[in-house]
Amino acid sequence: MKLRFYGVRGYVPTPDIQYLRYGGNTCCTVIYGDGGELVVLDSGTGFCFFGDDLLAGPHGRGDGELVLLITHTYWDHLLGLPFPGVVHLPGNRLHIYGPDSARGSLEIVYDGLLSPVYSPVYGLAHIGATHSFQAISTKPFAVGGLTIRALPLSRRMNSPIWAYRVEEGAASVVYITDVRYTDEQIWQTAVTFARDASLLIHSAPYTRDEEIEDYGHGRVEDAIDLALTAQVRQLSLFHHAPTRTDDELDALLAHYRADLAQRGVELVLDAATEGPLFDVPASIRHQPSAREVP
């Protein structure tokens, strides 16, 4: 299983030189299964560049397929979907999973996003690729050789926020974004869900010291605590604040890495970076039979 970040920024894109080393496009992460499966986590503006890269393969010929997993429907996780050419090419197949909200199904939200007042696409009906929407549930399902698990972790107003876990052999990726640990139950659920993951991608735009109000995200310290408690191998901080420069992110990582080293704990800590394709490592203790996932 390989992974590439196409968009790592939270809230709003940051097209400025101080932000480009880590990246300035909004949330989109792509998982490549060993059997050629494509699983995309969220469709922020990073999705546009992923779509461009697909043109060289079967998707460019109208013979491609991909699975899109949506955590929630805020702009920075959604707006990139209608732009890539491959989405408009008949023959391509999009399978979109995500939570319904009290305001309507995911399909209705996307349709509203593409309505003529906001988009020249004039609604979902005019997306050329075959597309299906499926309300996500906690029942695990397979995409080729990958196993997908999903869990509702949090809620903002009427919008539930889900987390995803994608597994293949000894490798597993857990993706948690826009989740605030407001009570012990959410925390315990997240710990169980992330248990023994090889890679935890966690939104953490601010540190505990920086936060002046509840922005609806876990803090950097929460993400690290979760990774340690769940015995995760590698933690990638994600959804970087639009004011966080590359140099600040370097300094932040150095500080928390030194802290981890001092405590003598083993955790690979990094910040999600757009561009490089990398192998998802095996988990520290790969014991599929003992895994507890709700």
Add this chain to the structure above:
Amino acid sequence: MLAPGQTTLNAFLCRVWKMKAARAFILYTVVGVRAANEAVTMEVSIWGTRGSYPVARAEMLRYGGNTTCAAVRVGNTHIVLDAGTGLRGLGDALLSQPEPPRRIVLLITHTHWDHIIGFPFFTPLFEPHTRLEIYGLQRTQASLRTTIANALSDPLLPLGFEDLRADLHFHEINGDGVFALGDDVVVRTAQVNHPYRALGYRLESAQGTLCFIPDTGPFHTVLFGDERVAWNGTPATSRAELSALAQMRSDVLRLAADADWLIYDAQFTEEQYLRFPHWGHSSYSQALEIAEDAAVRHLLFFHHDPHRTDDELDREVAAQQLCTTKLRVHAAHEGMRLSRELPL
């Protein structure tokens, strides 16, 4: 008792002081008045140039990756054109001034995402002293207020107008609008050729004239209205469509006539236009044709395609400049400031 030398010194210092006071007075009256006059210039600055969606890419940073936004200041009148992601930087810049403007006018060409996604990141919205006057196209389908409110609120964002501390006022206008902003600026509008209709704006002042048309197709192939155009490769041929297109073209020419600066849709290469005439955008040569026919002084390519690199834009500007001696061709870039003294 003072020594004679000291008296002389005091008299000398007194003379110097008087001279300084006189100089200060002269400076205050002459230069001050001049400075006051100079304050009424038309300052145009560009904050976002990209079309369709924002791009954070190294090879596009010079022209910029933020979506459409420009600012115009004439005296105390602060005008913003479109609310793409460029609006975020503008808001921070306005608030960092010693005396941030209290009244800001936002003129929206249309509400496609790339023209409104900067709105919730405009920091003056969270200042209780801001009064924001928002102008946009009147529609029977939904009010401008509802369109903006729905874009910001659950399930798309966790915001509502009640979270904004600024005082918002909405003004719904049409494609034949004329209205004054403050004492110094007259705004004119025209409907342009874009899916679901969009506006172009002309800002006239004694200090300069700017015309802003970020999204429009040309006026010979496809006529856009509220209905979706199902492109089947056949250009418009009916007499009604052709006459509507001709009318729209002449309205656009009148809107841009003799402007100092024309900021105009130039998303496409010629080859791209032929493939996507149903998208409602223009090519470089189509933009130049309008600019020449409207006799503007400076044409600024705008709404850059999200795939267009800085180097490609450099080449397009050079190539189009070779085709005309009547005006200067530029590509708008983030941070660009327009002055009337920009060399021709």
